[in-house]
Amino acid sequence: MTVLQPGMLSLLQDSGRRGQHRLGLTTGGPLDSEAFHYCNRLLQNPAGSTAIEVSVGGLQILASTETSICVTGADMPLTINGENRPLWEVHPVSGGDIVRLGFARAGCRAYLGVAQGFDIAPCFGSTATVVRERIGGLRGEGLQAGDVLPCARVTGRKRLFLAARDRPRYQHTLTVRVIPGYQQQHFSRLAQRRFFGGTFRVSERSDRMGYRLEGPRVECDIEGILSEGICHGAIQVPPDGQPIVLLNDRQTIGGYPKIGTALSLDTARLSQLAPGSSVHFAAVTPRTAQRALALAQRFSLQRTLQERRP
Amino acid sequence: MTTTLRVVGENALMLYLGDSADAVTLARVQAATDAIEQALGAELVDLVPSYASVLILYDPLRSDHSSIARRVRACLATLQAQPLAGGRTVVLPVYYASESGADLEALAARAQLSVEEVIALHTATEYRVYAIGFAPGFAYLGEVDARIAAPRLPSPRARVPQGSVAIADRQTAVYPSPSPGGWNLIGCCPVPMFTPEHQPAMPVAVGDLVRFEAIGRADFLALGGTLP
Secondary structure (H helix, E strand, C coil): CEEEECCCEEEEECCCCCCCHHHCCCCCCCCCHHHHHHHHHHCCCCCCCCEEEEECECCEEECCCCEEEEEEECCCCEEECCEEECCCEEEEECCCCEEEECECCCCCEEEEEECCCCCCCCECCECCCEHHHCECCCCCCCCCCCCECCCCCCCCCCCEECCHHHCCCCCCEEEEEEEECCCHHHCCHHHHHHHHHCCEEECCCCCCCEEEEECCCCCCCCCCCCCEECCCCEEECCCCCCCEEECCCCCCEECCCEEEEECHHHHHHHCCCCCCCEEEEEECCHHHHHHHHHHHHHHHCCCCCEECCC | CCCEEEEEECCEEEEECCCCCCHHHHHHHHHHHHHHHHHHHHHEEEEEECCCEEEEEECCCCCCHHHHHHHHHHHHHCCCCCCCCCCCEEEEEEECCCCCCCCHHHHHHHHCCCHHHHHHHHHHCCEEEEEECCCCCCEEEECCCHHHCECCCCCCEEEECCCEEEEEECEEEECCCCEEECCEEEEECCCCCCCCCCCCCCCCCCCCEEEEEECCHHHHHHCCCCCC
16 A cells, blocks of 8 residues: 555554563554554454554555455544545455545544554564654654555455444543552642542643643642653653653653553543543542453453444 | 552552662662563563662553562562672763753753853763663663752653753763653763664663763764754
């Protein structure tokens, strides 16, 4: 396939880079792991096959072989040769077909996958593109017009789809569940009440590294700590008191205090929020988090797929 | 110092082995990192050792925090601190100036020192590589002379230029690539700190010693340095 227009930001992603934190390499990978999971599941690909994460929209690609594609995630109008096609559904394409994604009407990240995944050489064990590190993808950067994305000729893929009632609905408000931890003891009761009781607005300066939030000032009794490892979803509070939820392209080590860590199920939804959306935080125990993950694995990620018969 | 183990996320435990940057703690961190890696095997996703802590990331669908915690405690009970590994000395050239280090003058003013005194103090110390992280090839070096220690910026900069030499509290480092960052910039180093094609990808390793050497503008440019 050939990229005609890359759109705002389109990145090749697999499930992310593991085991490289000791070189300072972050994980990368899809911000919305749920939508990415369904993209590959619908295409009957091995989990974690390389797909394109399209932020905001505007991607146009030209197919040069016979295969199937699928788009999941944010509601970006999908057309093939100018004809509207539904998301969360597998569509056959042939050489010469033009696939276009418009701008998102709800949510902000969509995943465009292809049967068997894009065939990209891994870098440090993964194809995940981390622009900040200039690692992964084709050249460690976003897709550009003219980029060629190798993929196999695949015929006869089932036209699977996810029923409309089973698809996530991306809203403008979200409650993020948080396991209190890290330097939580350095946030006074008042600061914690502000954090867990306040309404925060998604800042324009949010990106794949972290979602910056604006709201009541959350004060911490220390300014910095001896730099330590940062897990996915950790919520860092710099001295300006404005929390940052650290995501896939986060730094691996840092010295700002952290109030806790968001559940991955909720960071997936957080990454679908556009600037200006509202966020609330709710504290949960590690046990509750564990149960929520197990339930998601058993139910929300395993919904029955349906097949469209021609 | 007591050892503590805390749940910090759905797939993460933090092991604290000390509360200061020193060679003894670093040796414990290195020994614990190796032992945990062996003990957890395939259930381990990644480890992030730092100055005095090890972040343990595991697969929450295959294990839970109490099972991981039990095994980490078991392997700590038999832990033998090894002498610190590594120990080469690496010299890195730095062009110290306002045009290469946006916070140099502010840091000097805050410390009530001249710019020349700041440079003299920064180049006088041999620093230990305590941790690698934050960004690929970002080596945390300690400790800077207390007179030039400076707190992080109130809000991180959106983009710090590649090669920037910076101070945060008593830590110093070279930014290997452009990135957001909240440290005080005092100069720029023309030597690449991370080259994925090279083996090893970095000129320094944890446990090594680093000394900075002041160079002029012309040498900086001749060595391949670029100014923002």
